Amino acid sequence: MPVNRNALIRYRTIDSCLQNRRRQWSLDDLIEACSEAIYEYQGITTGVSRRTVQADMEMMRSNKLGYEAPIIVVDKKYYTYADKNYSITNSPLNGQDLQVLAEVSDLLKQFKGFGHFTDVNEMVSKLEDKIYTQKTHSAPVIDFEKNDNLKGLEWIEVIRKAIVAKRTLCVTYQSFKAREASTFCISGYLMKEYRNRWFVLAQSHQRHAPLLTLALDRIQTIEEHADDYRENTQLDLTTYYNDVLGVTKSPNQRDCLVVFWIDKDNAPYVITKPLHHTQQLLSEDETGKIFSIKVILNFELERELLGFGAKMRVLSPRILVKQIKEQFLKALEGYKAEREEKAEETVKRDQ
Structure with a gap:
């Protein structure tokens, strides 16, 4: 894989970390996060070097990528954004981004028409419309249903990774009916979208607790936990x-x-x-x-x-x-x- 794709993954990972202000991010933390992302998406096990992540942040601060990320150092140790609402994803796509998106779109087109990939048609249409509007600086020609104020989307990738890796999560959750939030451990099994809201089907680790369907927009915090992951041995998730x-x-x-x-x-x-x-x-x-x-x-x-x-x-x-x-x-x-x-x-x- 070309180096630019690895760099793109690292930029997105660093951005995701710095947006998460619930924890402090040292350079070692960012290196670990980037290494995990590169392994997950590219299968590369060698890890990311200290110099590479430092160079990435300098590149993100510059205007060479089409944005100037306001990355600062706090207490001479922790990295964060000076603007808590900043994200590189809010910036216009640059040429490199468009090139990668075009390659992804071309790859997905090969699966159009296959019975197991019926959702690919909509995905390709979304990608091509985004590429078209960015290249031509014109209005989109497809207006897909969306909710710009939807909360909880930041947990989608966290939960997905935990399900794939079979890791236990500790969540702080407050339903609409609850007066205050509660914290408990879960083993996640399946994520589902319904009317632009996301949910996770999970088993609570509390004794005799029923199977839970948690709305991601009601989750306040998520952390990995040392509890053993509880395998799903009863449900057919494909038909649940x-x-x-x-x-x-x-x-x-x-x-x-x-x-x-x-x-x-x-x-x-x-x-x-x-x-x-x-x-x-x-x-x-x-x-x-x-x-x-x-x-x-x-x-x-x-x-x-x-x-x-x-x-x-x-x-x-x-x-x-x-x-x-x-x-x-x-x-x-x-x-x-x-x-x-x-x-x-x-x-x-x-x-």
Whole structure:
């Protein structure tokens, strides 16, 4: 591999380290991080020298790469960014970056059309659009769904590496319902994206703890831990989420047949974009169509069905019909209360 690719990996690794202000980074720490990255991506085991990392930081400080990284030394020992919000990834791509991206794009194109690589098509389109906009300095021609304010993305690579290497992680986590954060060890098994949010399926090391699905945007800190990694010996990770809409489930839950009616105007949307891969058309008339899906009952399913409002009606199972009906009644009560409050305000003003 050309040296420039190794350098690119080191620049990205140093940048990632210096963005992480939860710990202090000595030169030895940066050398270790770069060596691990080079081994992971290139398979090179010789490690990175002290002089190389020092030269990399000097290069990043210069304008030769298209940016001037504000790398400073604190207490004559630790490296960090003077601007806590800085990252070289916020800088425009330079010629070297574009060359590497173009090579990656050309490589990925070779896998287009293969059944096991259906996601590659979208990836290649994203890459080519990014290369086009950077080279021509023009507006993108593809606007993919994104969330610029999404939190927790910095943990994706940390968790992925731990899963691959089978290492235990110690996480500090605070769910939306918890009053304060808690810290515990996990063995991660699978990462999943749902509606632009990332989750990790993991086993907590706490005694008798259930399998967990942790949202990455609720994680506050992550560190490797000396506890032995707990292997997954029960779950088939390739099919674990096949019977669920979203990510909320437990290993013992069983799916059920959910039957729902959609009015004729909205039925085409459900046909062209099924709610679930098990979706089937059961019947139809002049008012609409009746479909079924076989899934686990969870919060994400309720939210999806509620999103159709009066355009959809759940027919079975009874427990889901009851839950959907209760949600609509609560919403109606909220609107009634709002009307009453406005009426009272009007009376007070008139007086």
